[in-house]
Amino acid sequence: MNAYRVSFPRVARAEGGKLITLRSTWAVLSVTAVITVGLAVAINANVYRRPGAEVSSGALTAQTFLGVDVVCLILGVFGILMITGEFGSGLIRATFAAVPRRVPVLLAKAVALVLVAFPATLAACIVAMIAGEALLPAGPPADIPVRALFGAAAAPVALALIGLGIGALVRHTAAAITVYVLTMLVLPAILQPALPEDLADDVVRYVPIAAAQAMYAVDTGNPFPMLAPGTAVLTVAAWTVLTLAAGAVMLRHRDP
Amino acid sequence: MIEVRELTKRFGATIAVDGLSFTVRPGRVTGFLGPNGAGKSTTMRMIVGLDRPDAGDATVGGRPYRTHPAPLCAVGALLEGRAVHRGRTARQHLLGLARTHGIPARRVAAVLALAGLTEVADRRAGGFSLGMSQRLGVASALLGDPAVVILDEPVNGLDPDGVLWIRTLLKDLAAQGRTVLVSSHLMSETAVTADHLLIVGAGRLLADVGVEELIARAGANRCVVRSPDADRLHPALIAAGATVTRPEPDSLVVEGLAAEEIGTAAAANHAVLYELTPHRASLEQAYMDLTRGWVRFGEKKVAA
Structure with missing residues (x-):
């Protein structure tokens, strides 16, 4: 009996097991793969069917990973449900009784989320990339940079982690999804007109969703300036750490 | 052994638990009795670290629950309400808890058998009746082979077979030398199993007595x-x-x-x-006399 004790690897294994024993996990990951690959095929096929379509790495990357924008929203909700589902069902009491320090549970969920979701998004993005490149018309070549591929696979997982943090902060599924949608979609749309013109672009490109998109974009001289890929990764990482840390503090201090 | 000292918990303006102190000893079943809203569940939640006390403290086996290296082996708790994700099977649910401690799958199978759930172990918990959910809750409480067992209203929703099972289980656990604390608002149920009683009303301790003594005291x-x-x-x-x-x-x-x-x-x-x-005066009468007396005479009876 003395061999039994709580350790972080064990909590992470437990959370991984909990995640993969839910049907909804596989349903969500399947849907995201279908959306990623399906939109990449449909959009590239449409664009390149037209004669004289522009062929560039930037355009190809944007067309191939357009579906990732949708996946970012879906996985965000997935991250939220990983923890608000436990508050809703009351399971969180059993979980915290087993791991009364609580914070390791949140970190273990984050680890489990990355280990389960990232291989799935990466696989879907690789298939999307292969399909996109195969649909290119004959002529000058174009390709998707490897860093955009990994960015496209990682960005939705990072937003899922932000969702997990918001879920730990807000606890109620509907409220957490509302907060997530407001932060991701409404906030940037409001900031743009609300801020002085010379400031707006500088601020808006640092919001989570814009920084996440910059991780899988190739600069095309678009009028809306995106963050450089390296800065984008750091910005998204900062948002992720900040949200999870806030969630961890809340879990410690508020009774379930 | 559970030791609770001056435990206090407020929810807004109401005091749920008001300076509660008691000790629960091993080797016997201690009934935790009081009307609904007396603070029983809140006290139990504080013992296992789910609610933070506003004052006072609770220890299990001499240390706060949170500091145990293997909490599930120190205390097994069945708390109020469901604590299961509807989409997982009973076995998956228990494995999710067991893995945090490195408890092997064969122990999960053992507690499923103990709770009479072997046949439904691989069915989703969402389809479980209230009684089956209670059995699953008891199974998870026993998962770590704990020295202290805390059960909040365990007979709720159980059929007569289940009630009999719980009674036997409680007595067996106590006979094995474990500390057993069982809450109930039903005196008649508690009378069958408990050796000792903690009676609370409005968050305060009204009596800490043996069952026999309470009956004798009843008049x-x-x-x-x-x-x-x-x-x-x-x-x-x-x-x-x-x-x-x-x-x-x-x-x-x-x-x-x-x-x-x-x-x-x-x-x-x-x-x-x-x-x-x-x-002989029944335990029920004794309980009614006690709580009525407390309401009427306030502090005087608390001291008694």
């Missing part, structure tokens, strides 16, 4: 006596020091004398007895 035992010679017997019993009421001409209700003494007094007075029935 004098009564005997119902039926006799055609009641006219002669009545004054004789009063002379012997009893308090006697006479609901019917041939019937006496005697307090303050044992049945043996009444029989002897009857023989001495050549009174024929048709009936001599001792009535």
Whole structure:
């Protein structure tokens, strides 16, 4: 009996097991793969069917990973449900009784989320990339940079982690999804007109969703300036750490 | 062993638990009794670290629950309400808890068998009846083979078989030397299993007594006596020091004398007895007297 004790690897294994024993996990990951690959095929096929379509790495990357924008929203909700589902069902009491320090549970969920979701998004993005490149018309070549591929696979997982943090902060599924949608979609749309013109672009490109998109974009001289890929990764990482840390503090201090 | 010292918890303006102190000893079943809203569940949640006390502290086996390296082995708790994701099977649910401690799958199978859930172990918990959910809750409480078992209203929703199972289980756990704390608002249920009682009302401790002692404290035992010679017997019993009421001409209700003494007094007075029935005060009456008394006399009874 003395061999039994709580350790972080064990909590992470437990959370991984909990995640993969839910049907909804596989349903969500399947849907995201279908959306990623399906939109990449449909959009590239449409664009390149037209004669004289522009062929560039930037355009190809944007067309191939357009579906990732949708996946970012879906996985965000997935991250939220990983923890608000436990508050809703009351399971969180059993979980915290087993791991009364609580914070390791949140970190273990984050680890489990990355280990389960990232291989799935990466696989879907690789298939999307292969399909996109195969649909290119004959002529000058174009390709998707490897860093955009990994960015496209990682960005939705990072937003899922932000969702997990918001879920730990807000606890109620509907409220957490509302907060997530407001932060991701409404906030940037409001900031743009609300801020002085010379400031707006500088601020808006640092919001989570814009920084996440910059991780899988190739600069095309678009009028809306995106963050450089390296800065984008750091910005998204900062948002992720900040949200999870806030969630961890809340879990410690508020009774379930 | 559970030790609770000056435990206090407020929810806004209301005090759920108000300076509660008690010790729960191993080797016996301790019933935790009180009307709904008396603070039983909140106290149990504080013992296992789910609620933070506003003042005071609770220790299990000499240390706060949170500091145990293997909390599930220190305390197994069944708390109020469901604590299961509907989409997972009973076995998956228990494995999710077991893995945090490195508890092997064969222990999960063992507690499923103990709870009588082996046949439904691989069914989704969302389809479980209230009784099956309670059994799953008990199974998860026993997962770590804990030294202390805390069960909040465990018979809720159980069928008669389940109630009998819980009673036997509680006695077995105590006989194995474990500390067993079981809450209930039903005195009749607690009377069957508990050896010792903690009675609370409005977040305060009203009594910390053995079951036998509480019954004894509930007031004098009564005997119902039926006799055609009641006219002669009545004054004789009063002379012997009893308090006697006479609901019917041939019937006496005697307090303050044992049945043996009444029989002897009857023989001495050549009174024929048709009936001599001792009535012990029930635990239910004792409980009602106690909580009623507390409400009426406030602090005085708490000190008693």
